Amino acid sequence: MGLLAKLFKRDRARREALVTGEVTPEPQRCVQCGICSYYCPINIDVRRHAWTGEPVIESRCLTCGECVARCPRGVLHFQRIELFDR
């Protein structure tokens, strides 16, 4: 795959996550270390979500995946939003 095609693919995956995904915590894995909140580029307190178990549904969330990737204990993952289930 060419470089341009690769870039497009990555960009598309990101956009898809942005539209259809939300960061969802598994509280029983979380040790409240706060790495997620520390690396959030827009200062969402992701750790608090991991304490309460609430998905990060703030409209400000960029779904950049920084918290998901940084968490040392696999607490966070992207979950597809079921738009018509809510």
Added chain:
Amino acid sequence: MPTRFVIIGAGAAGMAAATTLRSLDSTAEIVVLTDDSYGYYSRPGLAYYLTGEIPERQLFPFSPHELRDMNITLHQGRALAIDPVAHEIALEAGELLSYDRLLLATGSLAAPAELPGAGLEGVVKLDNLEDARRIIAGAQRARAAVVVGGGITALEIAEGLRHRCRNTHYLLRGERYWSNVLDETESAIVEGRLTAEGIRLHRRTELASIEGRDGHVTAVVTKTGERIECGLVAVAIGVQPRVELARSAGLVVDRGVLVDEYFRTSQREVFAAGDVAQVRDPLTGRTVLDTLWSAALDQGRAAASNMAGSATPYIKPPALNVTRLAGLTTTLIGAVGRGRDADLVAIARGDSETWRGTGALTSAISVEDVSEVNRVRMLVGERTLVGAVVMGDQSLSRPLEELVARQVDVSDIRAALLAPGADISGIIGRFWRQWRQHVASQTG
């Protein structure tokens, strides 16, 4: 008059209990007594503070004003004695603190090294933030550091030191790392990654003494006479539940404080939870210690409900720990190991006695699936999965967690799992999806 709940200990169990009590009783007085001058913070997070991934201030999940908003009083002080008849706690400062119901959540402390030179400055452990600060300060001065011990804590210290100190040596008494929880391949994966990070591993190496000059560490000497110069020696040979208060108050104490399924100790109105509590494991009938953050939270919440009067028996779930071993996210579920580890004199922090199966579980057969650093090992019993270790890719850890915890009958896939070269990830993934659909159709 509002009920006065006193909790001794501001760790995971203590704070989970305090917040739960507040949610159940809006008028109660809730006092958390702690001898840690930093109050409540993420103790597992200390590992990432040591590696420099987060600054110290990040360790605190609740700000002081949030605790005030919840009307939880953090009281700095050390308890000297409990009078269970008078319902009073004598504090070091001379005050008496009275309670209606008391929770002991005193946690556990590092077992001390017993060898010549252990009292020198520069010999460190990792129990709390103060210790982490000491390690960081020591690593800045030391040209080399030595780590002894096993389990997660020894590794966390070694990795933290590697980020701060040019030469980090990790001494293992036996052949391999955490031999009573991990199998040979898992130990080899961890050891390979530690070596790649630049940590020098010394196998079959036991400390004989620590040498010093002017009261400060200068070197360690091994039992074979090897001398390693260093300015810092970190010891992580296991932890011991802090049972002294309970014992002197006349509570029944074994390795930990014995509690029933309501977290009640042998004294009325005194409860215990977390690292200090020895809790019944329904799978084996034994009472066991867990030194796990998630178990401490769980127990703290359950104890609090009972303290508030709900009388709900606690059914201990299979122990679960998610951690990072040499940079690899690793989940340990249920019974995965056996025996004892020569590097530990007591239970490791982040450990559960239930991970080492008893006679009932020794018939379990181990099957594994490994691709580069992603590894899944399952312990397959007669009808159920009794445990699993997932290293690297975590997509199977949730299915396995559920299948182990719910003791799901896996007879239908047992033969396929045990077949040589089986695609066990695929088999488990498909089975779990079908099982979920089945459960959903039953309940829906």
